[in-house]
Every structure is written in C-alpha cells, then in structure tokens.
Amino acid sequence: MKGPRNCDPEMVFELAEGTLSQDRKREAQKHLSACPECRKLYEHEVDLNAYLKCLEISDDRSRSVCRGVAMALPTRPMRARVLWGVLALALMLAALLALSLSGTNPVTSATSVVDVLWSLVSGFADLAVTVFVMAGPILLVALLLGAIADVIIAAAVFSAARRNSREA
Numbered sequence: 304m305k306g307p308r309n310c311d312p313e314m315v316f317e318l319a320e321g322t323l324s325q326d327r328k329r330e331a332q333k334h335l336s337a338c339p340e341c342r343k344l345y346e347h348e349v350d351l352n353a354y355l356k357c358l359e360i361s362d363d364r365s366r367s368v369c370r371g372v373a374m375a376l377p378t379r380p381m382r383a384r385v386l387w388g389v390l391a392l393a394l395m396l397a398a399l400l401a402l403s404l405s406g407t408n409p410v411t412s413a414t415s416v417v418d419v420l421w422s423l424v425s426g427f428a429d430l431a432v433t434v435f436v437m438a439g440p441i442l443l444v445a446l447l448l449g450a451i452a453d454v455i456i457a458a459a460v461f462s463a464a465r466r467n468s469r470e471a
C-alpha cells in the first residue's frame with residue numbers, strides 16, 4: 304500500500320466512465336477498496352454519469368430509468384409555487400389589515416377624500432412592494448431547495464436502479 308499519495312482522480316473518473324483497461328481497472332478498484340476518499344469521489348462520479356446519461360436518453364434502459372426518476376419526482380416546484388403564492392397573498396392581507404389598524408390616525412387627519420384615497424393607494428403600492436421584496440427571495444429559496452431535493456431523489460433512484468441491474 305503506497306498510502307494517500309497514490310491517489311489519482313483521473314483514474315477514478317475513467318473507472319466511473321468504464322474506459323480503463325483491465326489491468327488499470329483492477330489497480331483502481333484495489334486503490335478504491337483502501338481509500339475512502341477516492342471511493343466517495345467514484346460514487347459521486349457514477350451518480351453524476353448516470354444523471355447525465357438520463358438527460359441524453361441514449362438507449363431503452365436509461366429511458367426506463369428516466370421514467371423511474373420522473374415517477375419518483377413529486378410535482379414540488381408547482382406545489383411550492385402555489386403554496387408561496389397563497390402565503391404571499393396572506394402576507395399582503397395581513398399587511399393591509401395592519402395598515403388599516405395602524406393607519407387610523409393619518410386617515411382621519413387627512414383633509415379630503417382624495418387625500419384618503421391617495422394615502423390608501425400609495426400605502427397599498429408600498430405594501431405590495433414590501434411583500435414582493437419579502438416573498439421573492441423566500442420563493443426563490445423554496446424553488447431552489449425543491450430543485451436540489453429533486454436532484455438528490457434522482458441520484459437515489461439511479462443508484463437503486465444500478466444496484467438492481469447489478470443484482471439481476
């Protein structure tokens with residue numbers, strides 16, 4: 304055993320792609336069995352390769368895996384969009400309610416109906432801006448988390464599909 308200095312990431316990548324010769328492959332697998340770091344890199348590479356192959360949809364097998372991934376993925380982005388839309392609406396209503404409660408003094412001190420209407424319109428516009436500024440990043444983070452979860456689910460389905468095909 305030559306120790307961690309023997310690590311060769313390029314060999315790990317080639318092993319994951321299956322482009323190594325038999326001798327080099329045996330050598331790489333021997334190193335992987337002794338080196339947890341390279342093993343982790345290898346597993347990550349295999350998952351990534353499977354994911355990329357799914358995107359290409361090159362043959363029937365990967366197409367069926369693709370279908371498996373599609374079945375396993377919940378329609379979260381759409382659901383999240385609706386959920387956050389409802390939440391943004393609720394925030395807006397709560398903010399409007401807060402305005403009508405706290406805005407009692409300015410409204411009664413306004414001298415004309417036009418002033419009252421204008422203060423309501425500008426107040427509403429300010430609130431709408433505030434709510435969208437608040438809800439925007441939250442919505443983005445929610446969609447991003449959903450996308451990350453989808454990738455994790457896809458990777459899990461791929462590794463499960465690979466395990467099944469290896470056992471079969």
Ligand SMILES: [Zn+2]
Pocket residue numbers: 307309310311334338340341
């Ligand atoms: Zn190593």
